[in-house]
Amino acid sequence: MSAWVGIDLGTQSVRAMAVDPEGRVLGAAVRPLTSRRDGVRHEQDPEEWWEALAAAAQEALREVPAGRIEGVAVDATSGTILLTAPDGTPLTPALMYDDRRAAELVDRVNTVGGPVWERLGYRRMQANWALPKLLWLLRDTPAGVRAAHQSDFINRRLTGREVATDLSNALKTGVDLIEERWPSDVLSELGVPAEALPSVVRPGTRIGTVCAAAARETGIPQGTPVIAGTTDGCAAQLGAGALTPGSWNSVLGTTLVLKGVTRELVHDPLGVVYSHRAPDGSWLPGGASSTGAGVLSRDLPGRDLDALSAAATARYGAKKDDTLPTTYPLVSRGERFPFAAPDAEAFTLGKPADDVERYVAILRGAAFVERLCFDYLDLLGAPVDGEIVLTGGATRSAYWNRLRADVLGRPVTLRENAEPALGTAVLAAGEASAGMIRTREIVEPSGADLREPYLRFVAALEERGWLPEPAAAHARERSDR
Structure with a gap:
């Protein structure tokens, strides 16, 4: 039977996974990564x-016959970039997705590229x-350098030659996702040499x-097709099966x-939602909260969070408690x-009596933010009536899964093995x-009515001047439907 290899380049580790057509994991392994942080x-x-x-690929593929492997793809952290020589040798460290040393250049980038x-x-x-x-990075660098996203660097090593970058990893480098090409006029005015940029593909x-050298080092057979990957967030979405x-x-x-x-394509006047391009040409809008x-x-x-979840279930179950x-x-x-x-800033409405109530208060707030995200997406005209798949560490809590279904007022789906490495496979x-x-x-909703506490939460955000009035009004209107 066939098998495909997915590789997830995260912040703290690299994970390699081989998967068969039924989603069974044939082998998986993780290796840690280190970072240097300074302000x-x-x-x-x-x-x-x-x-x-x-090392991770060698271990993951140890028991997988070479003849079964039909492809490999890599996902990577969004916005991570470095410079390399034409042969792929790194000339700079990688500036990671949350590095903010270039803040002084943002106004110029937005002035030139704003339209x-x-x-x-x-x-x-x-x-x-x-x-x-x-x-x-391009300041005081020699001619002939290449810009490489995290996945580009790895794909260059896998293939042994220069490769195209994917539209998802190129989004934060300014690629025109509608035209599916670099906006040459903008980048030229900003001083980015055209020859420094890779070609782009979906x-x-x-x-x-x-290539032969990569096969020896990774255990991935020589000649295995290398498929353009995506960002880690988009890979997680693929692994979760949110595809329609x-x-x-x-x-x-x-x-x-x-x-x-x-x-x-979704247009957001606040600029908090941005969209990637899917392999089939559709759009993948999304946003990241700080909650x-x-x-x-x-x-x-x-x-013990598992014990607190069990205690919350025993104490409150599905009953409404405003x-x-x-x-x-x-x-x-x-x-x-x-x-x-x-x-x-964080705040609490009410006074938790003990750790169980503190735990429930945090879970309720996160569920209310999640509901507010969907209300805002609905305001932007994005369709939100399809399947909602929950992934991430919070799904360990059965109480939290039920609470989220109740707040959303609809069923939520939990997947097996939903993770970025599966998505790249x-x-x-x-x-x-x-x-x-x-x-x-x-997970079906229990029928608990949490409309009133949700609207109090929305009002608290609006009163503090953080949530714009149109978004708050739409949340109230949608809760009345």
Whole structure:
């Protein structure tokens, strides 16, 4: 039987996974990565990516016959970029997705490229996006350098030659996703040499085959097709099986990330939603909140979260209780989605009596933010009536899964093995991937009515000046439907 290899280049580790057509994992392995952080700077060594990937792939494929492997694809962190020599040798460290050293260049990037960014729906770039960082890297560099996203560097090593980049990883470097090409006039005015940029293709496009040297180091057979990958967020969406217009993947881990599928490009006047391009040409809008489960370890340090989940289920079950407190669970100062508020801070409505109520207050707040994200997406005209797939660490809590279904007022789906490495294997398999996505459970709403506490939460955000009035009004109107 056939098998496909998915490789997930994360912040803290590299994960390699071999998957068969039914979604069974034939082998998987992880290797850690290290970072260098200093204030606004966050760097990694690209050579460490390759060493970790080679070791993880060797272990993952140890029991997989070479003749079964039909393709490999790589996902990577969005906005990570470096410079290389023409032969792929790294000339700089990799500036990671959250590196903000190029903040002083953002205004110029947005002045020159503003009309293009407006047409693409996200309106303006941010300090941690790849294009400002590329301009910073290009200062005082020799002629002939190449810009490489994280996945480009790895694909160059896999194939042994220059490769195209994918539209998803190129989004934050300014690629025109409508025309599917670089906006040459904008980039030329900003001082980016045309020869420094790779060609661009859609995710899922074959870009080469594994070379002999890479085969020896990774255990991936020579001649295996290398498929253009995507960002880690889009790969997670593919692994979750949110693939049809109107369907959404809600990833709740340290923070909350929503990604969906639309036929038309979504334009957001606040600039908090931006869209990737799907392999079939449809659009993948999404946004990342600064709220999430990361607050649990901060506010309830050392507590057994599984025990708190069980206690919450025993104490409250599915019953409605408007008197329970609600926490706005910001992991750090400032909100990014479903509204932009750099000064936003965490708060709690009500006073939790004990750790169980503190736990429930955080879970309620995260679920309310998730609901507000869908209300805002609906306001933008994005279809939100399809399947909602929940992934991320928060799905360990049965209480939280039910609460989210209740707040959303609709069933939510849990998958097996939903993760970025599976998503890249799905991308590598293309049309052969139909059976890889496997449903674990569908959680139905209990019938609990949480409309009133949700609207109090919305009002609190609006009163603090963070949530714009049109978004708050639409949330109220939608809750009355």
